[in-house]
Amino acid sequence: MPTRRKSSTAFGVDIGGSGIKGAIVDLDKGDLATERVKYLTPHPSTPEAVADVVARLVREAGWTGELGATFPAVIKNGVAHSAANVDKSWIGTDVDKVFTDITGCDVTVLNDADAAGIAEARFGAAKGVEGVVILLTFGTGIGSALLLDGQLVPNSELGHLELDGSDAEKRASSAVKDDEGLSYKQWAKRVQKYMSHVERLFTPDLFVVGGGISKNSDKWLPLLSLNTPVKPAELLNNAGIVGAAMAAHEKFAV
Numbered sequence: 189m190p191t192r193r194k195s196s197t198a199f200g201v202d203i204g205g206s207g208i209k210g211a212i213v214d215l216d217k218g219d220l221a222t223e224r225v226k227y228l229t230p231h232p233s234t235p236e237a238v239a240d241v242v243a244r245l246v247r248e249a250g251w252t253g254e255l256g257a258t259f260p261a262v263i264k265n266g267v268a269h270s271a272a273n274v275d276k277s278w279i280g281t282d283v284d285k286v287f288t289d290i291t292g293c294d295v296t297v298l299n300d301a302d303a304a305g306i307a308e309a310r311f312g313a314a315k316g317v318e319g320v321v322i323l324l325t326f327g328t329g330i331g332s333a334l335l336l337d338g339q340l341v342p343n344s345e346l347g348h349l350e351l352d353g354s355d356a357e358k359r360a361s362s363a364v365k366d367d368e369g370l371s372y373k374q375w376a377k378r379v380q381k382y383m384s385h386v387e388r389l390f391t392p393d394l395f396v397v398g399g400g401i402s403k404n405s406d407k408w409l410p411l412l413s414l415n416t417p418v419k420p421a422e423l424l425n426n427a428g429i430v431g432a433a434m435a436a437h438e439k440f441a442v
C-alpha cells in the first residue's frame with residue numbers, strides 16, 4: 189500500500205494595526221489547517237506587548253516548529269526599519285529575535301504586504317502569472333508587494349509614494365475613506381490617481397488588490413480605468429498568515 193506523504197505545515201502570524209491573527213497553515217494547499225485565532229493589537233503596540241500576543245497564539249496552538257510572522261514595516265534581516273502605523277519603538281528592533289526569544293520557535297519575519305504577495309502568487313489571484321505583478325493592500329495604510337515571474341522584490345513600500353503632495357496612504361488607504369467619510373466613488377477617484385501613478389512607474393502585467401476592502405471590490409473596482417488588468421486578492425483575510433508560514437518553511441531571507 190503506498191504511504192501517503194504527510195502534508196507540510198508551519199505556523200503563520202499576521203500582525204496588523206488592529207488585530208494579530210494566527211493559524212497553522214497547510215503549505216501544500218495554501219490554506220489554514222486550524223481555525224484562525226485573532227486577538228486585538230495592544231495599544232501602545234510596543235515590542236513587548238505585541239510579542240506577548242504572538243507567544244499566546246503559539247502557546248495556545250501548542251506549536252513549537254517553524255513560525256512565520258508578518259510585520260507592517262520595512263524588514264531587513266529580521267530588523268524593522270520603519271514603523272508607519274505601529275509604535276515607533278519598533279524602529280531598529282530585531283523583530284525576529286524578539287519573537288524567537290519569547291516563543292523558542294524557528295522564526296522568520298517579513299513585511300505584511302510581501303507575505304500576502306507571495307501567497308497570492310503561489311495560491312491565489314497571481315498564480316502562474318509571469319512578468320511584473322503588483323499587489324496593493326488597502327487597509328490602515330497601503331502596503332505593496334512587487335513580484336517578477338513569481339519572485340518577490342521585497343520592501344517595495346509603494347504606499348509611501350507621493351500623491352497630491354502627501355504620502356499616498358494618507359490620501360487613499362481604506363482607513364482614510366472611513367476617517368473622511370468618503371463614498372466609494374469619491375475614494376475610487378483617489379485610488380485611480382494613485383494606481384495610474386504606480387502603473388506609469390512599473391507598467392505591470394497585473395495588479396492584485398487586497399486588504400479588507402477588497403471583499404467589496406465590486407463596489408469600486410468597476411470605477412477604475414487602468415490599462416493593467418486588476419484582480420481582487422483571493423486569499424482575503426488569510427493571505428498574510430499563509431505567506432508568513434510559506435516564508436518560515438522556505439527560510440525566506442530579506
Ligand code: BGC
Pocket residue numbers: 259260261262270272273299300301302325327328329330331332345347357
Ligand atoms: C507600511 C508598510 C506596510 C503597509 C501596510 C505601511 O504604512 O510602511 O510596511 O506594508 O503600511 O500595512
